[in-house]
Amino acid sequence: MICWGQKQQLKRQRIKNMTEILQCLAGYRPTTVNGPAQEQKCRIVSHFQSANLKSVREVLSLPAVDVQRLTGLAHPEVHQLLTAAAHACRRHAPLSVLQLQRGECCRCESGLRLGVSCPVLDGLLRGGLPVGGITELSGQSGAGKTQLALQISLSVQYPVEHGGLGGGALYICTEDSFPIRRLQQMISEQANLRSEVPSSLIRGLRFSDHVYIEHAADLDSLQVCLSRRAPVLLAAGLVRLIVVDSVAALFRSEFQAEDWMERNKQLLTFSSMLHQLSQEFTTPVLCINQVTDVLKDHDSLGPLSSSVTPALGLAWANQVLVRLMIRRLQKTVSRGDQSSALRQLEVVFAPHLARSKCEVAVWREGVRGVAAFE
């Protein structure tokens, strides 16, 4: 057997995560024929110690040539170390989509959706908001974004069979103060909005107790909220929805036009925190965004259906899974003693939805889609 090896030095030092490395090497069969397996494992471990690599993740974050240089191991042994580390890092083996459909893996895409308390809108969204990514809702001021966000904060509290997720909502305000009166009004009219749900169930749900309101006036407090308070609420199962109203406010106000690189970096940090929370706790995240005018000769990110585009540019758009836009139309619609300006809710892009629109109106009880035949 031709040996690639070089001279090896045995150093006895204490390392952190020694047990981790031994565990991940324990189940791994070495492919070399020379020498007993145990001796080879000790050699790999000792080289690992001397390289001052602290964890399995650190081993995988470096290119293979760097690992080889740091540990001084031969190429096949570096490969063994990396493969053992990969086994330790892996959360689950690849599973077929058929198994996914049958619900054999709860961590993966399960098709679970958060309904928005309106059958027309649920039809537009094919069930509701997906639980595994960021849904963005953008529009001009007064279009109805906060109204819809409040409605979804209530619909999440219903049990799963009624389109909710059986948990509360964490509502992070960055602009105005929280519209508490409007929320109270919507809570009192829930029986009207959700007429298909037994009223005893609605009476039993204590809606206002389960909406956790946070005010974040700047980026630092937003980071603190997402990194400290949100995980506690999510881990305890108290919260199954995160709403950020709005995303644009903080990023547009704290950065000048020239600081766009720093802004993008902060935006990426913020969105990766949201993604982490969303994935770990299978929680939908709804971000409300402002709009900005479309510049002439601007590289289009989509067919121009209106003169405005969501703010924060391409860097933010790349993080978003489902993009919705809402805008006011010139028409009004009336029903009984109420009248409402008509809005249009449009699906701009989503992996599972066609580009489609529907008309919505805002009533006392909440936001309702206007069905086609009405």
Place this chain on the structure above:
Amino acid sequence: MFLTLPSILEKWPCQWSSGASGRRASPSFNAGEAVTALELLQRERECGSITTFSSQLDHALKGGLPVGKVTEICGAPGVGKTHLCLQLSVDIQIPRSFGGLEAQVIFMDTEGSFVLQRVVDIAAAVVRHFSLLAVDGEQKDTMQTFNMESILSNIFLVRCHDYVELQAELLLLPDFLRDKPRVRLLVIDSVAFPFRQHLDDLSQRTRLLQGLAQQVISMATRHNIAVVITNQMTTRLQDSQSHLVPALGEIWGHASTTRIILQWEGSQQVAAIVKSPCCIDTAIQYQITSEGFRDANQPEITLTNRR
């Protein structure tokens, strides 16, 4: 196994390791082996390609996405990259009696954009399409086994949450390919997403990406699989004007053999082949219908939203 000294001296080291681990004989390139250009051409013809269901794109790519090569699909969010990947994941399973590859696929999802509902839509449309096309007995027999369940059982999904998990999955991929020899397509959707987060050190990112590029290229040739990687777009300022360019830098641009950029031109979606060894730079129009990735002028059968 006993060997004589002259035979040991003739062999290359990697031939030893492949022999010791008992890897299956791969029909493709063995390191250190010299082949003639004619043999390579014949092998390439045997490899086949994956149809995209858009006849114009298939024609521009000389049959479809090539097996044994790395193809990169870039585009702005929402333009249809994931849709094309899902379409390819279903199309690679088309039975041989219909001219397909009848193979399996491993899908590495880093963004969470793999949605079951959409796969079901695309698979249903493909099954419907071929059940209408089946003419002879053999094709009708294959349609008995080519159905929604079989299609879903041949797509393997891995969800990677960051670049470390992606590296881990790629390291374990050769073992997976050995256990499942029918896998002929690897999709990574997308490679830009995990590498643009949590990685401030650009030189580390570049080296990791180069390592990843080498890994996927060697897997594509050694195991004879098609590799499809999606990439995001970023803005670059040039002459005080901003342009959309593929993300991850110039060095990553060398990783793929073929590069397709999906973009909007007015209200029309256009796929531009910007880098390819065998096709000239072309741009074709396409659309995403409820059935999947199709030609732009193809009439859609149903346009309504379904649950």
